[in-house]
Amino acid sequence: MTEARSSTRPSVIDARGLSLTFTTADGPVHALSNVDLTIEKGDFVSFIGPSGCGKTTLLRVIADLERQTAGTITVNGTSPEKARLDRAYGYVFQAPALYPWRSIASNVALPLEIMGLPKAERLRRVQKNLALVNLAGFEKKFPWQLSGGMQQRASIARALAVEPDLLLMDEPFGALDEIVRDHLNEQLLQLWAKTEKTVVFVTHSIPEAVYLSTKIVVMSPRPGRIHDIVESDLPRGPRPLDIRETPEFLKIAHRVREGLRAGHSYAD
Amino acid sequence: MRTEAIAPLRAAHRPHAVSRWVAESAVPVLAVVGAILVVWMVATYVLNVTVQRDALDRAGTPYTAGELFLATYTMERPILPSPHQVAQELWKTTVGTPITSKRSLVYHGWITLSSTLVGFGIGTLLGIGLAVLIVHSRTLDKSLMPWIVSSQTIPILAIAPMIVVVANALGVTGLLPKAFISTYLSFFPVAVGMVTGLRSPDRLHLDLMRTYTATSSQVFWKLRLPAAVPFLFTSMKVGIAASLVGAIVAELPTGAVAGLGARLLAGSYYGQTVQIWSALFAAALMAAVLVAIVGMLDRIVRQRMGIRS
C-alpha cells in the first residue's frame, strides 16, 4: 500500500522479503514474515502493532542483534553488521538497561568511553543530553535511586550522546506519564528536525505515532508482518502539540486505528 | 516538569552503623552463643560424670552429688572440657604467654594464618585466572571444567602429605607447601563463583555492548568484571575458610611442629583435651575474623560501586 513517491533522499534501511523464524522448544515462531520496508534518510518512522507482532524483532534485525532467516536487508547501503561496526546507530532498548554499578552520568558516558572520546568531550555530551531529558542534577545518582521513567530517560540520553545519524528507539516513552511524554515527544521532534536524523520508533500509542512520524508502519501478529504503511501528510519538522486536534491528524489516526483493528484477529 | 523536585533524600535518618550492627547482628548472635553455652554445660556434665564418679570412688572419700557435679567442670583431663576451662586455656596461651614461646597460641596461630593467607592469595588469583580463561574460550570451558571439579573430589587428607613430600623433594620448604594445600582448596570456589559472575550479565546488557561494537576486553572490564564482583566476594568468603582448613589439615599428617594443626595433633597425643579445644576455638575464631574481613571488604567495594546492599 506504499504510495509510489519519487524521492531523491537515499534509503537508510531497505528490507526485501525479510522473514525471521525463531526455533523454540515448542516449535517455530514466525516473528517476521515477508517484510518489505524502505526508510529514507531523514524519515521519522513509527512501528505500531499489538504485542508480539515483531516490532522489537524488526528493530533488532536492523541493529544486527538478530539475523533474518530469509530475505535481504541493507542499512546505509551495507549489511547491518557493517553498519553496526561503523557505529551507524544508537539504540534505546525497551528496558533502560543501565549498569547498576555506574552513576547516571557514567552510564551515559559508557558508549563515549568505548568510542574513545576524550574526557572533556564526554563530559560535555553527558551534561547536554542529561539536560535534554530533564535529568540535570542527577548525574551522581545510581540507577536504583531513580524512578523507572527517569531511568528510561537516562537511557535515551545515553543513546543520544552517541550522536548517531540513525536512532532506533523501542518504546522509549512507554514508562512515562502523559505530561512528560508530551514534553519528550516535542523535544525529540525538535531534535530530529534540527539534525536531519533518521528515527525508527516503536510505540503502542496511536497519537504518539501520528504526532511524531512521517511514516507509520502498522504491523499485525502471527506471523508478524506489515499490514499497512501510512504516509503522513502533516508538515515535516517541529509540530505544535495541538496539531493533535486538527482534522488532518485525526484522519491519519483513524486510518492507523482501522489498520490495527483489521490486523488484530481475536479469533486465535 | 517538576517531577525531579523530589530533593535527594540522602539517608538523613539512617541509624548509626554501630547501633544498627548491634540491633541486627549482635543480639541474635548473642542469643545463639547463649544457647550453645547451655548445651555445652549440660554435655560437659553428661560426658564427664562417669569418669569423675569413678575417680571420686577410687579416692574413697565420701562426696555429695553437688560436689560431683562441680568436679565434672574442673577435671584435669576431661572428655569434654567446660567452657571456662577452654577460656582459661585460651587466655593463658595468648595473653599469658610471650608470643615467641612455643606454648603461645598466638605464635601457632600466626604460623597457620600466614600460610592460610599466602595460599588464599594464590588460590584467588588462580581461580580468577581460570574463570577468565573458561569464560573466554569454549574449548577451555569444555577441557578445564571437568578437571577443576574432579580435583575437589580427591580427599585433601590423602594428597596433603604427597604435596608436602613432592614440594620438599623439589626444594620448596617452609611456608609454601602448606600454602599450596590452602590454594588447592580455595581456588575452586573462586573459579566457580567467578565463572558464574562473569557470565551473569543479562542479554540486554550484553546487547548494549554489541550496539557499541565494544571489544571483548572492553566488555570484560566494563561489564563482566563489575557484574562478577558480588560473586567474587561470596566465593572468597568460602575460599578463605577453606584455606584455613587447608592450612590446618596440611599440618596434621606432615609432622609439623608448629601451627594450630600441630597443637591439635600434640593435644591428642597427650590426651590434652583442653589444649585441643582451645586450638579448635582459636581456629574457629580466626575463620570468623577472616570471613568478617572479607565481608567488610565486600561492603566497602559495593558501597564504592554504588550497588544497593
Ligand SMILES: Nc1ncnc2c1ncn2[C@@H]1O[C@H](COP(=O)(O)OP(=O)(O)OP(=O)(O)O)[C@@H](O)[C@H]1O
Ligand atoms: N529470542 C527469541 N526466541 C524465541 N522467540 C522470540 C524471541 N524473541 C522474540 N520472540 C517471539 O517473537 C515474536 C515477536 O516478538 P517481539 O519482541 O518482536 O514483539 P513486539 O512486537 O516487540 O512485542 P511488544 O509490543 O510486547 O514489545 C513473539 O511471539 C515473541 O515471543
Ligand SMILES: [Mg+2]
Ligand atoms: Mg517489543
